[in-house]
Amino acid sequence: MSSRSQLASWQALQQSANKMKEIHLKELFAKDSKRFEQFSVHIPGLLFDYSKQHVDRNVLQQLIALAEQCDIARWREKMFSGEKINFTENRAVLHTALRNRANTATLVDGKNVIDDVNAELAKMKVFVEKVRSGEWLGYTGKAVKDVVAIGVGGSNLGPQMATEALAAYADETLKVHYVSNVDGVQIASVLAGLDVETTLFVISSKTFTTSETMTNAQSAVNWFLGTAQQQQYIAKHFVAVSTNLEKTAAFGIADENVFTMWDWVGGRFSLWSAIGLPIALYLGFDAFEAILEGAFEVDEHFKTAPNEQNIPLLMALLSVWNTSFLGHKSQAILPYDQALHMLPAYLQQGEMESNGKHVNFAGEVVSYTTVPIIWGMTGINGQHAFYQCLHQGNVIVPADFIASIEPQIDVGQHHDILLSNFFAQTEAMMTGVDAEQVTADLTAKGKSPVEITELLNHKIHQGNRPTTSMLLDKVDAKTVGRLIALYEHKIFCQGIILEICSFDQWGVELGKGLASKIEAELLDDTITHPHDSSTQGLIAYYKQHRK
Numbered sequence: 001m002s003s004r005s006q007l008a009s010w011q012a013l014q015q016s017a018n019k020m021k022e023i024h025l026k027e028l029f030a031k032d033s034k035r036f037e038q039f040s041v042h043i044p045g046l047l048f049d050y051s052k053q054h055v056d057r058n059v060l061q062q063l064i065a066l067a068e069q070c071d072i073a074r075w076r077e078k079m080f081s082g083e084k085i086n087f088t089e090n091r092a093v094l095h096t097a098l099r100n101r102a103n104t105a106t107l108v109d110g111k112n113v114i115d116d117v118n119a120e121l122a123k124m125k126v127f128v129e130k131v132r133s134g135e136w137l138g139y140t141g142k143a144v145k146d147v148v149a150i151g152v153g154g155s156n157l158g159p160q161m162a163t164e165a166l167a168a169y170a171d172e173t174l175k176v177h178y179v180s181n182v183d184g185v186q187i188a189s190v191l192a193g194l195d196v197e198t199t200l201f202v203i204s205s206k207t208f209t210t211s212e213t214m215t216n217a218q219s220a221v222n223w224f225l226g227t228a229q230q231q232q233y234i235a236k237h238f239v240a241v242s243t244n245l246e247k248t249a250a251f252g253i254a255d256e257n258v259f260t261m262w263d264w265v266g267g268r269f270s271l272w273s274a275i276g277l278p279i280a281l282y283l284g285f286d287a288f289e290a291i292l293e294g295a296f297e298v299d300e301h302f303k304t305a306p307n308e309q310n311i312p313l314l315m316a317l318l319s320v321w322n323t324s325f326l327g328h329k330s331q332a333i334l335p336y337d338q339a340l341h342m343l344p345a346y347l348q349q350g351e352m353e354s355n356g357k358h359v360n361f362a363g364e365v366v367s368y369t370t371v372p373i374i375w376g377m378t379g380i381n382g383q384h385a386f387y388q389c390l391h392q393g394n395v396i397v398p399a400d401f402i403a404s405i406e407p408q409i410d411v412g413q414h415h416d417i418l419l420s421n422f423f424a425q426t427e428a429m430m431t432g433v434d435a436e437q438v439t440a441d442l443t444a445k446g447k448s449p450v451e452i453t454e455l456l457n458h459k460i461h462q463g464n465r466p467t468t469s470m471l472l473d474k475v476d477a478k479t480v481g482r483l484i485a486l487y488e489h490k491i492f493c494q495g496i497i498l499e500i501c502s503f504d505q506w507g508v509e510l511g512k513g514l515a516s517k518i519e520a521e522l523l524d525d526t527i528t529h530p531h532d533s534s535t536q537g538l539i540a541y542y543k544q545h546r547k
């Protein structure tokens with residue numbers, strides 16, 4: 001048995017889970033007229049309402065006791081102060097240092113990393129302003145019009161998600177395009193519309209060894225040199241963001257064109273570093289700083305709010321409750337805001353790459369489900385696709401509903417219609433429709449008793465499906481910073497409570513290593529190692545039919 005499940009609070013929660021499974025969410029609302037006030041928290045820019053989650057005051061207390069028995073405050077302190085809590089890689093976890101607007105000294109191996117962070121931010125600012133003002137000139141003396149950001153995973157999802165979220169605020173200065181997939185279709189279609197003389201490439205890779213990114217970067221260089229011809233012009237059109245200065249130099253990128261990050265920044269937590277350069281190029285440096293400020297506010301909230309008012313901690317506890325105790329193995333992210341359409345993809349990496357593990361700190365196999373499957377899309381589109389299953393399927397999927405009060409662009413009645421759907425869905429998922437209501441409805445529609453009997457079970461909605469609602473004032477730079485930081489700290493708390501090392505990703509390495517061996521087999525017939533008959537057969541079939 002793993003150590004978490006031996007805690008008194010864990011065992012108490014298991015008993016509560018058995019009881020709560022028998023109680024409908026509707027009954028919880030009926031019993032407690034103050035439920036909304038009791039189970040919601042407001043911080044600047046955001047209302048967090050978890051009253052439609054399957055908890056009561058007793059469960060909440062037990063969950064908070066669990067967090068306390070897991071020493072959450074001590075672990076939080078360790079993270080913020082730069083202790084090497086990513087112990088499988090012997091690294092600090094300091095994405096919070098990248099947005100520490102108070103400049104609190106933070107030491108890693110005796111060095112104050114805040115100085116490095118500020119130096120790099122200053123370098124980014126100068127560069128961004130040069131490019132955006134037209135002072136940075138390409139090899140024929142023209143200003144930059146298009147930025148192509150090449151990177152994958154954490155070096156793509158954060159910047160692209162934030163870029164899309166804030167596109168409404170962009171001016172005409174620059175266009176930003178993202179290339180993440182090694183499928184040549186993506187880079188070919190991006191480059192097809194661009195002018196070599198006015199295109200700037202940002203190659204983002206923490207390691208600068210990720211094969212897909214390196215392949216895309218090399219194709220970009222080939223495309224560029226196809227017209228520009230001379231190697232020396234690369235310095236005017238290629239910049240890199242990486243920890244690996246040897247590799248960036250070997251690739252041919254001038255040192256002054258390299259923006260640094262550090263090994264204490266995890267890829268999926270890196271958009272606050274120079275990995276966010278494309279965001280700053282697109283929206284201006286002030287907007288990038290506003291994102292950092294929003295996140296810093298949430299860092300302060302996370303450090304100082306009492307546990308029962310601490311939104312990231314509550315988010316984590318609800319996830320653990322739903323997943324490890326109530327047995328809901330999936331979690332939907334449903335933004336009712338087109339600007340946040342990439343949030344589900346971003347959080348898939350954030351949560352699943354961080355906590356999708358099966359052993360605890362001591363390396364013992366845990367007895368509980370760790371991370372749920374994270375998925376989703378914009379709510380309205382989802383309503384016309386998979387919500388049938390959310391309402392009537394026999395798998396219960398807790399969902400985060402996210403919307404803004406002020407739309408980025410107000411068009412007629414659109415926003416009120418959008419939000420009425422948000423409120424309707426969370427209400428319907430909670431209350432459902434019982435046999436009595438269905439019968440009354442069908443009777444009112446003039447159906448016969450036989451017809452009613454035939455239809456009854458098909459029309460019953462059990463309800464009792466837990467949701468959290470987040471209402472943002474508006475999707476702007478600060479709010480995007482706040483929202484992402486809330487989820488980051490949720491992921492951290494989830495990891496501590498589940499005793500999961502959230503900051504490595506060994507599971508990704510396995511497939512990566514194998515792919516590079518198979519690549520050699522595809523290119524030059526070398527057999528690197530024996531395969532199972534399926535893999536062997538697929539490779540042979542591919543080679544035989546590949547023209």
Ligand SMILES: O=P(O)(O)OC[C@H]1O[C@H](O)[C@H](O)[C@@H](O)[C@@H]1O
Binds near residue numbers: 154209
């Ligand atoms: O930034 P890079 O070193 O190119 O890494 C890009 C991505 O590579 C892997 O897939 C990791 O699992 C991700 O966490 C990382 O973000």
